[in-house]
Amino acid sequence: MSYMLASVNSLAEALLVEQFEVDIIDLKQPARGALGALAAATVKQIVSHLPSGTLVSATIGDLPMLPAVLAAATLEMAQTGVDYVKIGFFPDGDWPACINALSVAANQGHQLVAVLFADTRPDFGVIALLAAAGFRGVMLDTMDKQLGSLPQIVSAAELAEFVYLSKQAGLLCGLAGSLKLADISELLPLQADYLGFRGGLCHQSCRTAELDTSRIAAIKALLAEPVRSELCG
């Protein structure tokens, strides 16, 4: 079973996907990059309008891998009331130093999710570091959305290894990256905790276009029934 994360860029989109009972509403601005962020004030406003109990994540943006920058942006986003803050781990930079800086927010009780980018060939050894620092989860996504969907970029064996290592480390495990309806049957046997979608929910599979309700419904129907409580805590 895998749950469904849907990325949205406004209150109107959040309320729309909420009607389809997606399991995690992910607040981001796709026009600003792979993990483009919404302003913290906007995120706070959206959270305040969603029914209580809705699981919400938000990204901090495509930021440079600088410990102080990531830590400040993470704390700002965590204070909006979202359940999870997603932090992109881009190539270069001192990842251990960044993880160490972010552990402060994790140790304050904020649920942090690291996003690795499959097309940058991340070292999965970082998963153990993330768990030790108190992260709640890790995702494997893609940075360059023109390269195709995640299963076209990463072998099934590598995806299985990622899921295995994440779960062994006690982390919530998510897969994303230009995923479409046709990718789901291949990914479900991997038993990631959730699959994430943006482009696949939009008209013409264009992640900056408007949401297409027929695509949301079709993808939701293929995934497990929501058991939101299992993702909390």
Ligand SMILES: O=C[C@H](O)COP(=O)(O)O
């Ligand atoms: O967190 C998931 C991402 O928003 C996925 O975006 P994408 O489906 O356009 O690659």
